[in-house]
Amino acid sequence: MTINVDELKKWMKQNSKHLVVGIVLVLVGFAGYHYYKSQPKSIVSHVKPSYSGYDGYGSLTYNSRDVGNEVTRVVYRSAGFTKKQTEELLSNDPVLMTDIRLDPKLQANYDRAMTMLGTIRCDFDHADNLKNGDKVTFRVTSTSSKSPVKSEKKVFTVKGLEKIKTVSLKDFLKDNPVTFKGYNNYASLVLPKDKDGQEPFRDNDEKENLSNGDKVRLSLSESYLEQLLAKGESISSKEITIKVSGLKNITEIENLNDLLAKNDDFVKSKHENTSSYTYAIEKVGDYLKYDPNYSGFFSSDSSEQVRLVTVYKITETYSGKPTVSYGYYGYSAEVVNDKLVTEDAQTVGGYNTEDLENLIASLKTEGYTEYKAS
Numbered sequence: 053m054t055i056n057v058d059e060l061k062k063w064m065k066q067n068s069k070h071l072v073v074g075i076v077l078v079l080v081g082f083a084g085y086h087y088y089k090s091q092p093k094s095i096v097s098h099v100k101p102s103y104s105g106y107d108g109y110g111s112l113t114y115n116s117r118d119v120g121n122e123v124t125r126v127v128y129r130s131a132g133f134t135k136k137q138t139e140e141l142l143s144n145d146p147v148l149m150t151d152i153r154l155d156p157k158l159q160a161n162y163d164r165a166m167t168m169l170g171t172i173r174c175d176f177d178h179a180d181n182l183k184n185g186d187k188v189t190f191r192v193t194s195t196s197s198k199s200p201v202k203s204e205k206k207v208f209t210v211k212g213l214e215k216i217k218t219v220s221l222k223d224f225l226k227d228n229p230v231t232f233k234g235y236n237n238y239a240s241l242v243l244p245k246d247k248d249g250q251e252p253f254r255d256n257d258e259k260e261n262l263s264n265g266d267k268v269r270l271s272l273s274e275s276y277l278e279q280l281l282a283k284g285e286s287i288s289s290k291e292i293t294i295k296v297s298g299l300k301n302i303t304e305i306e307n308l309n310d311l312l313a314k315n316d317d318f319v320k321s322k323h324e325n326t327s328s329y330t331y332a333i334e335k336v337g338d339y340l341k342y343d344p345n346y347s348g349f350f351s352s353d354s355s356e357q358v359r360l361v362t363v364y365k366i367t368e369t370y371s372g373k374p375t376v377s378y379g380y381y382g383y384s385a386e387v388v389n390d391k392l393v394t395e396d397a398q399t400v401g402g403y404n405t406e407d408l409e410n411l412i413a414s415l416k417t418e419g420y421t422e423y424k425a426s
Contacts, residue, residue, distance in 0.1 A: 092202035110182035130200035131165035235302035238342035340423035356387035
C-alpha cells in the first residue's frame with residue numbers, strides 16, 4: 053500500500069482543529085487515569101459487619117479476612133505487582149515466591165509492600181456489650197503518608213440482637229430454693245445449685261449458728277449473672293434478704309441428755325483420788341457445738357455431729373494445799389434422724405487452765421454455745 057503524502061498533508065490541514073482536540077483529550081485522559089491510579093483507594097465498601105447475642109450484651113464480627121485481602125491487594129498493586137501476580141501472592145503461590153527471591157526488583161517490590169502493610173490498621177472502635185441502635189465505627193488508618201489505602205471511617209448501626217428475657221428474683225428462688233440445715237440456734241445456710249451445678253448466690257453475712265427469725269442477706273454473683281446474660285436471661289434484682297424459719301429445737305434430739313450425763317463419769321475417770329491427791333469437781337456449765345457437715349480424717353463423707361461438753365472447776369489438793377483449775381470434758385456423736393448414735397461416741401477433752409474466762413472464750417471461738425438441758 054502506497055501512502056500519498058500530499059493527500060495526507062491536505063487531510064491534516066483540513067482536520068487540524070479536530071486533531072488537536074483529540075490529542076488533548078488523549079493526554080487529559082491519560083493524565084486523569086494516572087492521577088486516579090495514584091490516589092489512595094477506599095476499602096470500606098468491602099466491610100460487612102454481623103451482630104450476634106442479646107440486646108445490651110451483643111457482639112460484632114466482620115469479614116476481616118476479605119477486608120484484609122482487599123487491603124493487601126491494593127498494597128501489592130501499588131508496589132508494582134501485576135494483577136495476576138497480586139492474586140498469586142494472595143494465594144501464596146510457591147512459584148511466584150521463588151521468583152521474588154531470585155529477582156532483585158521483585159524482591160524490592162515485595163519488601164516495600166510488606167513494610168507498607170505494617171503501617172495500616174483496620175478495625176471497629178468497639179465490638180462487645182452492644183445494643184440495638186448503637187453506632188459502631190470502622191476506621192482505616194496508616195502511619196505512612198504514602199499509603200495506597202485511604203484513611204477513612206464508616207459508621208454502622210447495630211441491629212438484629214435478640215431481647216433479654218427477665219425473670220423476678222422471687223420466681224428464680226422458687227426454682228432454686230435456699231434452705232437451712234440444723235436446729236434452732238445451731239443452723240447453717242445451704243445455698244442452692246442450679247441445673248448445671250452452679251451456685252448462683254453468695255452469703256453476704258456468713259453467719260453461723262442461725263436461729264428462727266434471723267435474717268440472711270444473699271446476692272447473685274457477678275459471674276453467674278454474666279453466664280445468664282450470655283444465654284439471654286436476666287434476673288430483676290441482685291440481692292434479697294431471707295428470714296430464717298421452720299427450724300426445730302435441738303432438744304428434739306431425743307437422747308441428748310443421755311450423752312450429757314456421761315460427762316460426769318468421764319471427768320471423774322480423769323481425776324481419781326489417790327493417797328497423795330484428792331479432787332473436788334464442780335460443774336460450771338454445759339456447751340454444745342453442732343456441725344451439719346462434719347467429716348472425719350479418714351472419710352470424705354459428711355454427717356451431722358454434736359459435741360456436748362461440760363466445763364468443770366477442779367480443785368486438786370496435795371499435802372493440804374488446794375490448786376484450782378478449769379477444764380472441759382464431754383463427747384461427740386453423729387446425729388441420724390434426730391437421734392444421737394451414742395454407741396460410737398468419741399471423747400472430747402480440752403486443756404486445764406486457771407483462767408475460766410479464757411477457757412469459755414476459747415470454746416465460743418470454736419463454735420460452742422451454752423446449752424441449757426431441758
